[in-house]
Amino acid sequence: MERLPGFRDFYPEPLPTRDLWSSDARRHLFETWRRVAGRYGFREYDGPPLEPLELFTTKSGSEIVGQLYNFKDKGDREVALRPEMTPTLARMAAAHERNYRKPIKWFAIPQLFRYERQQKGRLREHFQFNADIIGESSPEADAELIALLIDSLRALGLTAEDFRIRLSSREAWQHFYASAHADPTREYEFFQVVDKLERETPEHTDAKLRALGLSLERVQEVIAASRPTDHLQRILDNLAARGLTDFVALDYRVIRGLAYYTGTVFEAFDRKGEFRAIAGGGRYDNLIKLLSGGKSDMPALGFGMGDVVLTELLNKRGLLSETAVGPMVYCLIEEESWRPASLGLVQKLRDAGLACEFALTPMKSDKQFKRAQELGVRFTIRLEGAPDRVKLRDLKERRDETLEAGQAIEVIQRATR
Amino acid sequence: MERLPGFRDFYPEPLPTRDLWSSDARRHLFETWRRVAGRYGFREYDGPPLEPLELFTTKSGSEIVGQLYNFKDKGDREVALRPEMTPTLARMAAAHERNYRKPIKWFAIPQLFRYERQQKGRLREHFQFNADIIGESSPEADAELIALLIDSLRALGLTAEDFRIRLSSREAWQHFYASAHADPTREYEFFQVVDKLERETPEHTDAKLRALGLSLERVQEVIAASRPTDHLQRILDNLAARGLTDFVALDYRVIRGLAYYTGTVFEAFDRKGEFRAIAGGGRYDNLIKLLSGGKSDMPALGFGMGDVVLTELLNKRGLLSETAVGPMVYCLIEEESWRPASLGLVQKLRDAGLACEFALTPMKSDKQFKRAQELGVRFTIRLEGAPDRVKLRDLKERRDETLEAGQAIEVIQRATR
Numbered sequence: 001m002e003r004l005p006g007f008r009d010f011y012p013e014p015l016p017t018r019d020l021w022s023s024d025a026r027r028h029l030f031e032t033w034r035r036v037a038g039r040y041g042f043r044e045y046d047g048p049p050l051e052p053l054e055l056f057t058t059k060s061g062s063e064i065v066g067q068l069y070n071f072k073d074k075g076d077r078e079v080a081l082r083p084e085m086t087p088t089l090a091r092m093a094a095a096h097e098r099n100y101r102k103p104i105k106w107f108a109i110p111q112l113f114r115y116e117r118q119q120k121g122r123l124r125e126h127f128q129f130n131a132d133i134i135g136e137s138s139p140e141a142d143a144e145l146i147a148l149l150i151d152s153l154r155a156l157g158l159t160a161e162d163f164r165i166r167l168s169s170r171e172a173w174q175h176f177y178a179s180a181h182a183d184p185t186r187e188y189e190f191f192q193v194v195d196k197l198e199r200e201t202p203e204h205t206d207a208k209l210r211a212l213g214l215s216l217e218r219v220q221e222v223i224a225a226s227r228p229t230d231h232l233q234r235i236l237d238n239l240a241a242r243g244l245t246d247f248v249a250l251d252y253r254v255i256r257g258l259a260y261y262t263g264t265v266f267e268a269f270d271r272k273g274e275f276r277a278i279a280g281g282g283r284y285d286n287l288i289k290l291l292s293g294g295k296s297d298m299p300a301l302g303f304g305m306g307d308v309v310l311t312e313l314l315n316k317r318g319l320l321s322e323t324a325v326g327p328m329v330y331c332l333i334e335e336e337s338w339r340p341a342s343l344g345l346v347q348k349l350r351d352a353g354l355a356c357e358f359a360l361t362p363m364k365s366d367k368q369f370k371r372a373q374e375l376g377v378r379f380t381i382r383l384e385g386a387p388d389r390v391k392l393r394d395l396k397e398r399r400d401e402t403l404e405a406g407q408a409i410e411v412i413q414r415a416t417r
Numbered sequence: 418m419e420r421l422p423g424f425r426d427f428y429p430e431p432l433p434t435r436d437l438w439s440s441d442a443r444r445h446l447f448e449t450w451r452r453v454a455g456r457y458g459f460r461e462y463d464g465p466p467l468e469p470l471e472l473f474t475t476k477s478g479s480e481i482v483g484q485l486y487n488f489k490d491k492g493d494r495e496v497a498l499r500p501e502m503t504p505t506l507a508r509m510a511a512a513h514e515r516n517y518r519k520p521i522k523w524f525a526i527p528q529l530f531r532y533e534r535q536q537k538g539r540l541r542e543h544f545q546f547n548a549d550i551i552g553e554s555s556p557e558a559d560a561e562l563i564a565l566l567i568d569s570l571r572a573l574g575l576t577a578e579d580f581r582i583r584l585s586s587r588e589a590w591q592h593f594y595a596s597a598h599a600d601p602t603r604e605y606e607f608f609q610v611v612d613k614l615e616r617e618t619p620e621h622t623d624a625k626l627r628a629l630g631l632s633l634e635r636v637q638e639v640i641a642a643s644r645p646t647d648h649l650q651r652i653l654d655n656l657a658a659r660g661l662t663d664f665v666a667l668d669y670r671v672i673r674g675l676a677y678y679t680g681t682v683f684e685a686f687d688r689k690g691e692f693r694a695i696a697g698g699g700r701y702d703n704l705i706k707l708l709s710g711g712k713s714d715m716p717a718l719g720f721g722m723g724d725v726v727l728t729e730l731l732n733k734r735g736l737l738s739e740t741a742v743g744p745m746v747y748c749l750i751e752e753e754s755w756r757p758a759s760l761g762l763v764q765k766l767r768d769a770g771l772a773c774e775f776a777l778t779p780m781k782s783d784k785q786f787k788r789a790q791e792l793g794v795r796f797t798i799r800l801e802g803a804p805d806r807v808k809l810r811d812l813k814e815r816r817d818e819t820l821e822a823g824q825a826i827e828v829i830q831r832a833t834r
Contacts, residue, residue, distance in 0.1 A: 001472050001508055001710070003465055004496060009509050012460035012523065016516030023461045027451075034444075039767040041744045041774040041792075043429035044440045048420055048542065049466065049528065050486070050498070055418050069467070071488030074532050079421060081467070091418055092426050099433030101791070103777060106429065111466065115491050125465065133777075140777040151767065241757035242764040293418070327458045340658035347659040350456040350568065357458040360520060360550075360557040374518070375458075 006124030013324040028323035047088035053078040081113035094292030102135030132302030143238035166251035279305035330372030331358040332382040423541030430741040445740035464505035470495040498530035511709030519552030549719030560655035574736040583668035696722035747789035748775040749799040
């Protein structure tokens with residue numbers, strides 16, 4: 001029986017075939033995201049992977065249903081596997097906003113699901129690092145969030161040579177659109193033309209803009225002028241004070257496809273342009289009110305960073321080659337009569353927090369040693385006749401020592417730090 | 418909009434209300450499970466939460482469908498949210514068994530789903546620590562797995578006073594059943610009577626046993642005799658060599674409800690008997706062959722430990738009270754003109770791996786300090802006029818120092834270790 005198309009299995013390294021996904025690399029990503037979010041004072045939350053369908057249609061309209069894993073559950077409820085985290089976050093924050101001090105800085109690492117019929121070979125699930133700041137409208141919040149995005153990528157080994165945050169704002173485009181006296185009801189249509197600017201031919205774009213009473217030329221003037229709005233200038237100043245200027249560039253071509261963004265928008269790109277966007281986000285100051293049915297009304301902004309493009313990029317840069325965490329010590333059992341005492345030694349090592357492997361069943365000494373090498377352990381240990389005496393071999397420093405078990409543990413712990 | 422019944426939101430601590438679930442406690446569980454599994458040389462894997470329905474009906478029969486979240490996807494595939502991990506593990510291990518050295522020691526922490534119509538108020542999802550050893554039939558593998566189970570619970574702060582592993586074997590009951598010359602086709606029916614022994618009245622049990630040509634008296638003789646099978650004796654000896662005897666007791670009342678267990682079975686219980694089983698598992702030597710359609714044939718055993726009962730138990734014992742990980746340092750901004758330089762300091766602290774918070778927008782000094790105290794930080798830090806001079810306050814030791822930023826970072830890092 002095969003797994004479903006568009007879904008992934010995660011295997012421990014070394015991977016049997018190159019098309020498989022590594023559980024070690026995934027853990028490395030998740031741990032890095034969690035660690036950096038913690039440095040920034042972001043707290044973790046999570047919600048159910050299955051939610052009422054209405055939560056997603058309220059936000060995105062009924063068109064989204066075509067892209068969802070949705071069904072009727074046995075209690076006749078219309079439900080869907082979450083395609084994104086923001087509606088769940090809005091629901092959760094609205095339910096308990098009084099109990100958390102503002103601004104709320106939260107993150108999550110949900111698995112998200114989309115059923116897209118046409119895209120053969122494309123994934124139907126991915127994991128996404130989501131970080132949001134709720135209850136603060138000032139650009140200082142935008143800067144804090146963007147700094148977290150930058151540092152999450154830096155912590156994975158990427159540098160200013162590798163990626164850049166393209167910073168933009170819908171405000172600038174709103175202002176332009178209003179000043180051009182175009183039809184106010186077609187503003188979002190206009191945003192979508194800007195969003196597709198880099199993917200469509202100039203002729204096509206120009207025709208669509210002319211239908212709105214605008215032109216490609218005028219749009220390109222706005223992009224070329226690149227004057228930051230006041231809000232964006234304050235974000236840039238804040239990031240400069242943090243020493244992060246090299247990682248950001250104003251770029252009005254970024255406008256984001258989704259309807260609900262209200263101001264600042266941004267995307268993270270690899271600078272060589274080999275991959276799709278690594279992350280994207282922005283302000284959605286009206287969404288919590290909409291999703292909470294008016295129960296709550298807080299400005300908010302957030303970003304999402306998926307694991308798929310990021311893993312491709314990190315693999316390409318050779319930054320995921322050493323994520324496997326194998327055992328540190330291998331306990332050799334030279335004679336079967338020593339097995340009970342060796343089991344006691346293994347337990348002692350593990351109790352001390354050390355990752356320790358050994359042959360579960362009788363195996364020749366040289367095969368055990370070979371196995372230890374395959375596992376890439378730093379140390380082998382074995383009983384040395386007298387109770388509590390062990391021979392510790394440091395495979396890296398090529399050194400043998402005969403010690404008491406407790407001393408051996410200290411040596412190994414020192415080497416681990 | 419409410420979340421679906423039977424699903425949980427996970428909030429950061431302190432929790433607004435007592436009926437909510439803590440994301441901090443969840444992280445503590447997951448990290449502990451991962452850490453201990455690592456010590457034992459178990460490697461992490463994961464599969465899709467959505468699988469072909471057939472994967473589960475092959476193992477458990479079509480009766481299971483009534484308890485699943487199953488539906489037809491947009492490609493007309495019959496699919497289901499996974500109710501357990503073993504079928505996925507069997508599929509994955511069978512697909513690449515040649516590439517991994519036996520015994521395969523793998524673990525996962527999947528979220529699992531069950532739709533049970535009748536059980537109001539009961540959860541429809543939970544997380545489960547799954548650990549399995551594949552490709553080794555000797556009792557040494559059983560002991561290694563049970564030791565991992567014991568140490569996972571010990572690492573959470575539980576002691577031999579708190580829990581016990583009740584060890585049993587279907588072999589003993591198979592032997593008894595065969596020697597009683599009962600109807601061989603009704604053996605599994607007999608196992609189910611034994612499984613329900615503690616939950617039903619003696620009269621009811623006796624009646625059901627008599628229908629099989631047996632009696633409660635004879636069954637209770639087997640339980641009272643408590644002679645371990647050879648296989649169980651070797652497990653007990655192995656655990657004794659590890660010093661884990663206090664955590665295990667032979668108990669033939671344990672037989673496990675599922676059809677596919679073949680030999681050793683065990684459950685972890687709290688010793689006061691206040692909770693349902695904390696964990697359960699056993700040998701399933703024929704299952705991989707069945708689930709891989711004969712492609713692979715390996716002995717295997719595993720256990721599952723859910724997060725719900727365990728969290729209840731740990732809460733009751735006061736072992737989840739300090740799982741929240743807040744920031745370590747709060748950067749005070751005494752004058753707004755110092756904000757840019759303070760942002761630089763915050764960045765320096767975070768770059769050094771320290772969790773640092775500060776007021777995103779202007780706030781009075783005393784309010785900032787109060788906020789720092791609420792967050793439970795160990796240190797406050799603020800610029801001290803001259804560039805790179807900071808005042809570091811240790812709130813625990815009640816000590817102030819004026820230092821260079823780099824020195825302050827070292828002081829904080831030393832305190833963190």
